[in-house]
Amino acid sequence: MGALDFPLVPDSPALEISGLVKRYSGRAVVDGLDLVAHHGQVTAVLGPNGAGKTTTIECCEGLREPDGGSVRVLGLDPVTQARDLRPRVGVMLQDGGLPTGVRAHEMLAHVARMYADPRDLGELTERLGLGSFARTTVRRLSGGQRQRLALAAAVVGRPEVVFLDEPSAGMDPQTRHAVWDLVRELRDEGVAVVLTTHLMDEAEDLADQVVVVDHGRVIAQGSVPSLVSEAEDRTLRLETEPGLDLHAALGADFVVSEPRDGSYTVTGAVDPDAVAAVTAWLATNGALATRLTVGRRTLEDVFLDLTGRNLR
Amino acid sequence: MSTAAPTLQRVVAQTSFEARAILRNGEQLLVTIIVPVLVLVGLTKVTGIDLDTGGASRIDFLTPGILALAVMTTSFTSQAIASSFDRRNGVLRLLSTTPLGRGGLLAGKVLGVLVVELVQVVVIGLVAVLLGWRPDPAGIPLAVLAIVLGTAAFTSLALLVAGTLRAEAVLAVANLLLLVLAVAGGVVIPASQLPGPMAHVALLLPSGALGEAMRETLLHGVLPAWSVVVLVAWAAALGWGASRLFRWH
Numbered sequence: 001m002g003a004l005d006f007p008l009v010p011d012s013p014a015l016e017i018s019g020l021v022k023r024y025s026g027r028a029v030v031d032g033l034d035l036v037a038h039h040g041q042v043t044a045v046l047g048p049n050g051a052g053k054t055t056t057i058e059c060c061e062g063l064r065e066p067d068g069g070s071v072r073v074l075g076l077d078p079v080t081q082a083r084d085l086r087p088r089v090g091v092m093l094q095d096g097g098l099p100t101g102v103r104a105h106e107m108l109a110h111v112a113r114m115y116a117d118p119r120d121l122g123e124l125t126e127r128l129g130l131g132s133f134a135r136t137t138v139r140r141l142s143g144g145q146r147q148r149l150a151l152a153a154a155v156v157g158r159p160e161v162v163f164l165d166e167p168s169a170g171m172d173p174q175t176r177h178a179v180w181d182l183v184r185e186l187r188d189e190g191v192a193v194v195l196t197t198h199l200m201d202e203a204e205d206l207a208d209q210v211v212v213v214d215h216g217r218v219i220a221q222g223s224v225p226s227l228v229s230e231a232e233d234r235t236l237r238l239e240t241e242p243g244l245d246l247h248a249a250l251g252a253d254f255v256v257s258e259p260r261d262g263s264y265t266v267t268g269a270v271d272p273d274a275v276a277a278v279t280a281w282l283a284t285n286g287a288l289a290t291r292l293t294v295g296r297r298t299l300e301d302v303f304l305d306l307t308g309r310n311l312r
Numbered sequence: 313m314s315t316a317a318p319t320l321q322r323v324v325a326q327t328s329f330e331a332r333a334i335l336r337n338g339e340q341l342l343v344t345i346i347v348p349v350l351v352l353v354g355l356t357k358v359t360g361i362d363l364d365t366g367g368a369s370r371i372d373f374l375t376p377g378i379l380a381l382a383v384m385t386t387s388f389t390s391q392a393i394a395s396s397f398d399r400r401n402g403v404l405r406l407l408s409t410t411p412l413g414r415g416g417l418l419a420g421k422v423l424g425v426l427v428v429e430l431v432q433v434v435v436i437g438l439v440a441v442l443l444g445w446r447p448d449p450a451g452i453p454l455a456v457l458a459i460v461l462g463t464a465a466f467t468s469l470a471l472l473v474a475g476t477l478r479a480e481a482v483l484a485v486a487n488l489l490l491l492v493l494a495v496a497g498g499v500v501i502p503a504s505q506l507p508g509p510m511a512h513v514a515l516l517l518p519s520g521a522l523g524e525a526m527r528e529t530l531l532h533g534v535l536p537a538w539s540v541v542v543l544v545a546w547a548a549a550l551g552w553g554a555s556r557l558f559r560w561h
Contacts, residue, residue: 061409062408062409063405063408063409063560063561064561082413083413086316086409086410086411086412086413087314087315087316087411088314089409091406091409091410093402093405093406095401095402096401096402096406097401097402097403097405097406097407098401098402098403098406099333099398099401099403100397100401101333101336101337102329102332102333110325110329111407111410113317113321113322113325114316114317114322114325114410114411114412115314115315115316115317115410115411116314116315116316116317116318117314117315150406153406157314157410157411158314159314160314
């Protein structure tokens with residue numbers, strides 16, 4: 001075989017999960033999940049608590065053995081071919097996994113020693129702002145500082161695939177943006193980034209592909225624009241007196257809901273006429289709109305529509 | 313393509329990481345080195361405590377048992393506590409996803425324990441020599457073998473406990489078990505001097521076997537076959553149990 005048989009960025013997916021099943025004491029936490037992630041893309045896995053996100057990621061990291069279906073990372077089985085896979089995969093666990101008794105820079109240097117050609121520690125330290133607490137023991141770091149250190153450890157070995165389980169949890173906005181910049185840079189270098197998150201803005205800003213998971217299955221996936229504007233719908237949000245029958249103003253082409261008393265959401269082809277119809281109807285009924293906004297549906301709207309508004 | 317560092321480099325890195333983690337921790341240092349030295353000095357110098365040394369000097373009689381006790385604190389108590397908290401905090405899982413892997417992690421732990429034991433033996437041995445200890449030179453290599461066998465048994469027990477119980481429970485169990493084994497397990501006091509049936513039970517315990525092996529090698533230059541059989545059997549059984557029952561999550 002010649003060198004040309006190996007393209008720089010492989011065409012085959014970085015991650016291919018098909019029909020994944022994982023049970024804990026008989027209960028299926030992941031229940032027939034399919035997912036594909038590509039090199040040079042950020043894939044965000046969204047889902048409510050207990051949806052099976054972390055378990056899925058742990059199956060990809062070789063930390064859990066699937067009860068059914070298959071997982072292939074870079075074409076390899078994470079359990080049986082772990083030795084070949086580990087050098088090429090970076091992992092950031094949700095609960096950190098950092099030893100608490102050592103200084104931050106010692107921890108990072110230690111992980112770096114596991115790789116033949118690790119990233120430059122000075123550069124990585126600067127990128128993620130680790131310098132200010134490099135000599136502090138991990139036990140004394142804040143949540144956001146630990147997250148940054150864990151992220152540094154995940155990427156120090158120049159991985160081809162990185163799994164980040166809730167990377168921005170506990171971070172302040174400045175830190176989050178530094179982390180996002182690093183994630184984008186990894187993507188631009190051809191790395192496949194797979195992250196789980198609860199933060200809709202994180203998924204909207206970062207993800208090339210969003211996968212919504214609930215009850216251990218994928219219930220929607222696609223790019224953010226494709227998910228948000230599947231229909232050319234807009235949303236009108238309105239705050240006024242409670243208990244009004246806005247349907248009467250708009251007709252059957254619109255969906256009206258009143259999630260909180262006096263706070264209405266209208267979805268449909270919201271155009272200037274529709275807005276005029278609503279305000280005119282409010283005027284004839286003697287109701288004052290204290291707030292009225294028109295916008296596209298957000299990823300959060302889509303997410304809540306898909307997964308429901310009940311607390312779990 | 314990103315590649316792993318050579319196996320030797322990874323295991324050496326983990327070994328030094330583990331050893332430094334124990335030696336830098338104040339409480340660990342107290343339990344593994346300072347307490348054994350104090351016990352040694354105390355029991356040797358306070359002649360009010362009656363000891364049946366079987367004709368040997370107090371220091372010659374006591375040092376092998378104190379070394380056995382020191383080996384147990386590092387390979388069992390300290391390792392069980394450290395591993396259980398590392399397990400709870402996800403450290404074991406994170407490191408197992410790096411090229412180190414689970415095998416490298418285990419190798420690093422065992423070798424790290426041996427490094428710390430080397431430091432213990434040198435410090436305790438030097439203090440003992442200053443107090444007049446004169447071990448049988450022929451027994452020293454045999455004592456090293458006994459320490460390695462004892463370490464295999466007690467590290468396996470540490471991982472079995474750390475991999476199956478909650479970290480807080482391990483803290484209690486590891487300290488309690490050390491105390492029971494030290495007092496009634498034939499470590500410092502020979503099994504033959506324990507009251508009634510305890511004399512027989514202690515010989516079957518890993519603590520008693522290690523204590524006997526250390527005394528016989530360093531006092532008389534011979535390694536009792538029975539101690540070897542007991543230590544190897546415990547190491548095999550506990551190692552098998554730990555590999556089957558250890559829970560990573």
